[in-house]
Amino acid sequence: MIQGGLKKKSKPNSEIPSSSLADMAFLLLIFFMVSTTFPKEQPRRLPFPEAEQTKKVDEPRKNFLHVYLEKDGSVFINDRLVPMEEVSSVVAPLYEETDRKLVISLRADRDVPYRWVDLVQKEFQEARAVRVTFYTNLEQRVTRERR
Amino acid sequence: MAIFKKKQRVSGEIPTSSMADIAFLLLIFFLVTTVFDEEKGLSIVLPEPQSEIEVSQKNVLHLVVRPDGLVDVKRGESPSIQTAAPSDVETIWRTEYAQNQNLIAAVRTHPDAAYRNMIAVLDQLHKAGADKISLQILE
Numbered sequence: 001m002i003q004g005g006l007k008k009k010s011k012p013n014s015e016i017p018s019s020s021l022a023d024m025a026f027l028l029l030i031f032f033m034v035s036t037t038f039p040k041e042q043p044r045r046l047p048f049p050e051a052e053q054t055k056k057v058d059e060p061r062k063n064f065l066h067v068y069l070e071k072d073g074s075v076f077i078n079d080r081l082v083p084m085e086e087v088s089s090v091v092a093p094l095y096e097e098t099d100r101k102l103v104i105s106l107r108a109d110r111d112v113p114y115r116w117v118d119l120v121q122k123e124f125q126e127a128r129a130v131r132v133t134f135y136t137n138l139e140q141r142v143t144r145e146r147r
Numbered sequence: 148m149a150i151f152k153k154k155q156r157v158s159g160e161i162p163t164s165s166m167a168d169i170a171f172l173l174l175i176f177f178l179v180t181t182v183f184d185e186e187k188g189l190s191i192v193l194p195e196p197q198s199e200i201e202v203s204q205k206n207v208l209h210l211v212v213r214p215d216g217l218v219d220v221k222r223g224e225s226p227s228i229q230t231a232a233p234s235d236v237e238t239i240w241r242t243e244y245a246q247n248q249n250l251i252a253a254v255r256t257h258p259d260a261a262y263r264n265m266i267a268v269l270d271q272l273h274k275a276g277a278d279k280i281s282l283q284i285l286e
Contacts (some may be wrong), residue, residue, distance in 0.1 A: 051269070118283075128196065130193040133186070136266060
C-alpha cells in the first residue's frame with residue numbers, strides 16, 4: 001500500500017439493474033393497449049364447418065360484416081335478430097358505408113339446412129354485397145383421415 | 148438531557164420499487180385478455196342480381212349435394228349420374244377440367260342438406276383450383 005500508491009479497490013455490483021424494468025414493462029403495456037381492438041359485437045359460439053382450404057382473408061377489419069346464421073334459420077347481425085326478408089335492407093346501408101368494399105363473413109352453423117343459406121345469399125345479392133366468405137375452421141388432414 | 152428523542156426522517160421520494168410489478172401485472176392482464184379474431188374461410192363472389200348468363204350444357208359439371216351428404220355428379224349433356232363421396236370431387240374436377248378448360252362447377256344443394264355438406268364440396272373445388280363455381284339450391 002505504501003510503496004504502490006493508492007490502488008482503487010473495484011467493488012463489483014452484485015445487483016441486476018432494475019431501474020429500467022418499469023420503463024420496459026410500460027412500453028410493452030402501452031403497445032398492447034394500443035394494438036388491442038375490442039369487437040363491437042358479442043361473438044356467437046356456433047359449431048362452424050371445417051374446410052382444408054380455409055384461408056385468411058386479407059381485408060381491413062372495418063370492411064367486414066359478420067352475419068350469423070343459426071340452425072333454426074335465424075339471422076343475427078350486430079347482436080340483433082334480423083328477420084330473413086329484412087337482411088338485405090340491413091346490409092345495403094352498411095355496404096354503402098364501406099364504399100362498396102363490404103365483405104360478408106357468413107358464420108353459419110354447420111348443420112343448418114341449405115335452404116336458409118340459399119335465402120340469406122339471395123338477400124346479400126339483393127343488397128349488392130356479393131363478396132362473401134363462408135367462415136370455416138381449418139380442417140387438419142390427420143383428423144380427417146382418422147374419421 | 149436524559150431522553151433521546153427519535154428523529155423522524157420523512158422520505159422525499161415516491162417509492163418506485165413496485166412500479167415494475169404493477170406494470171407487468173397490467174401487461175399480463177392485457178396479454179391474456181387479447182383475442183385476435185381472424186377473418187378466415189372460403190371466399191366466393193356471388194353473381195350480381197339479375198345477371199344470368201347462358202352457359203352451354205357441355206361446359207357444366209353438375210354436382211348435386213344430397214341430404215345424406217353424397218354428391219350426384221352429372222357431366223354436361225350425358226344423362227348418366229355418378230354418385231360420389233365429397234372427397235372424390237377434387238379428382239373428378241381435375242379429370243374433367245383437363246378435358247375442358249371452360250368447365251363451370253354448378254353446385255346444387257338439396258334444401259334439407261346440411262350446410263357442411265355443401266362446404267365439403269366447395270372445399271374440394273377450391274382445392275382443385277376451380278374458379279368458376281355456381282352455388283344454387285336444388286328445386
